[in-house]
Amino acid sequence: MARRYDVIVVGGGFAGVTAARECALRGRRVLLLEARDRLGGRTWSSAWNGFQIEYGGAWVHWHQPHTFSELTRAGLSVAVSDDAGRAHWHVGAERRTGTIGQRDEIARRGWDRFVEGVREALPQPHAPLAAPGELARFDRLTIAERMEQLDLDEEERDVLAAELESVAHGSLTEAGAVSILRWHALSGYSLELTQFTGGRVTIEAGTGALLGAIADAAAFERRLATPVAAVASRDGQVEVETRDGETFSAGAAIVAVALNALGGIEFRPALPEDKRRAIELGQASRGVKLMIHARGEDVIQNSIRFRHPFGYLDSELLVGDGTQLMIGFGGDAALCDTADLPAVQGSLDDILPGYEVLDATAHDWLADEFSRGTWAIHRPGWYEHHHEAMRRPEGNLILAGSDLANGWAGFIDGAIESGLRAGAWASAIR
Numbered sequence: 001m002a003r004r005y006d007v008i009v010v011g012g013g014f015a016g017v018t019a020a021r022e023c024a025l026r027g028r029r030v031l032l033l034e035a036r037d038r039l040g041g042r043t044w045s046s047a048w049n050g051f052q053i054e055y056g057g058a059w060v061h062w063h064q065p066h067t068f069s070e071l072t073r074a075g076l077s078v079a080v081s082d083d084a085g086r087a088h089w090h091v092g093a094e095r096r097t098g099t100i101g102q103r104d105e106i107a108r109r110g111w112d113r114f115v116e117g118v119r120e121a122l123p124q125p126h127a128p129l130a131a132p133g134e135l136a137r138f139d140r141l142t143i144a145e146r147m148e149q150l151d152l153d154e155e156e157r158d159v160l161a162a163e164l165e166s167v168a169h170g171s172l173t174e175a176g177a178v179s180i181l182r183w184h185a186l187s188g189y190s191l192e193l194t195q196f197t198g199g200r201v202t203i204e205a206g207t208g209a210l211l212g213a214i215a216d217a218a219a220f221e222r223r224l225a226t227p228v229a230a231v232a233s234r235d236g237q238v239e240v241e242t243r244d245g246e247t248f249s250a251g252a253a254i255v256a257v258a259l260n261a262l263g264g265i266e267f268r269p270a271l272p273e274d275k276r277r278a279i280e281l282g283q284a285s286r287g288v289k290l291m292i293h294a295r296g297e298d299v300i301q302n303s304i305r306f307r308h309p310f311g312y313l314d315s316e317l318l319v320g321d322g323t324q325l326m327i328g329f330g331g332d333a334a335l336c337d338t339a340d341l342p343a344v345q346g347s348l349d350d351i352l353p354g355y356e357v358l359d360a361t362a363h364d365w366l367a368d369e370f371s372r373g374t375w376a377i378h379r380p381g382w383y384e385h386h387h388e389a390m391r392r393p394e395g396n397l398i399l400a401g402s403d404l405a406n407g408w409a410g411f412i413d414g415a416i417e418s419g420l421r422a423g424a425w426a427s428a429i430r
């Protein structure tokens with residue numbers, strides 16, 4: 001039997017939870033339906049071998065305004081990690097070693113050329129369509145195509161490609177060049193800050209603490225382990241059907257699931273063609289984030305290698321007993337099976353020899369039907385053809401989520417931004 005809510009939120013990641021809180025704070029009766037048996041979506045604070053780890057999103061930064069506002073509300077503090085003591089980079093199969101400053105200097109030569117024109121294309125980083133004509137010039141290119149326009153020597157190309165692959169978390173021939181430009185613009189048009197926003201500042205108590213604070217800031221009903229099968233709009237209300245056959249009705253629905261998981265929900269009537277095309281296109285990330293517990297020299301290392309199963313590898317924590325926790329990012333989840341420790345050891349030897357793998361772990365976000373990818377990396381043409389279409393409400397239905405954000409799309413901050421917007425919009429529907 002259908003029950004009446006003011007707002008139903010589908011998806012309990014940062015976007016959905018923020019949206020539910022916003023509606024509940026405005027006095028709306030809210031039901032949140034989450035497919036997994038936990039909230040958090042593509043963030044997941046967990047314990048592993050005595051470490052507090054994040055299987056998904058982890059790093060935040062004070063240039064991310066929505067996240068920092070929530071951290072202030074929740075009274076949570078952040079930690080800043082140390083600079084790497086030693087940096088490595090690969091030119092072809094040859095590994096070169098130096099300081100992080102030396103490597104950054106090589107990266108900068110390619111990076112500066114890659115982002116040339118960014119201030120004209122993205123004059124307002126939180127309004128990506130402020131200069132559509134200028135942006136389209138980049139929006140039509142993949143990262144690989146943009147790299148081909150640059151005059152780089154072999155070392156510059158291999159260093160830049162490794163850096164970009166870690167950001168794209170997928171193939172450079174599929175990821176759109178704008179994703180790099182956006183990150184750069186949002187980081188104050190600075191390479192140094194781009195590196196900092198992407199990997200130096202964490203929430204001390206974990207992302208789960210921030211998510212919990214948002215979820216508990218207002219009373220709303222929530223159901224876990226309840227995948228939604230269909231969302232139907234009819235006669236000024238929405239009916240949401242779960243896979244178990246239950247139906248709930250409300251005045252408005254916010255569907256805050258990952259772009260690549262939207263295809264798993266049936267919409268009745270069908271969404272307009274421009275939205276269907278965007279969903280079919282999806283976003284291009286298909287990478288892996290893995291944690292390795294390893295024994296070896298007590299140094300904070302950072303090593304990069306293009307097309308390696310985890311071609312961006314960083315020491316996250318020196319335990320003090322001759323072991324350390326490393327975090328690796330690779331562009332293709334299919335190339336990395338953390339259950340196969342000898343294979344992980346072989347790959348580690350190829351990027352940072354001298355360490356013994358004790359254990360490794362990762363979550364396969366690509367195979368997971370409720371994400372089908374990691375952080376959003378939009379494909380060419382996204383901003384010209386799909387960004388606005390996906391953000392446009394349809395009657396009493398709105399799509400939300402970091403993947404559709406104006407600012408930090410693909411980050412926790414973008415999820416909160418989108419949840420704030422969707423919550424305000426849905427609360428206004430009577």
Ligand SMILES: Cc1cc2nc3c(=O)[nH]c(=O)nc-3n(C[C@H](O)[C@H](O)[C@H](O)COP(=O)(O)OP(=O)(O)OC[C@H]3O[C@@H](n4cnc5c(N)ncnc54)[C@H](O)[C@@H]3O)c2cc1C
Nearest residue numbers: 011013014015035041042057058059228401402410411412
């Ligand atoms: C490995 C990895 C590393 C990352 N690193 C960072 C980082 O360091 N910093 C950063 O800011 N961001 C990072 N991100 C990105 C960030 O985590 C995400 O952009 C953000 O958490 C997305 O939030 P969301 O609410 O938009 O979507 P999601 O978190 O995907 O939430 C959507 C929710 O919808 C649910 N759902 C899906 N289908 C259904 C259905 N049919 N019915 C009901 N529920 C459904 C899902 O289970 C999920 O809980 C990372 C992501 C990954 C995967």
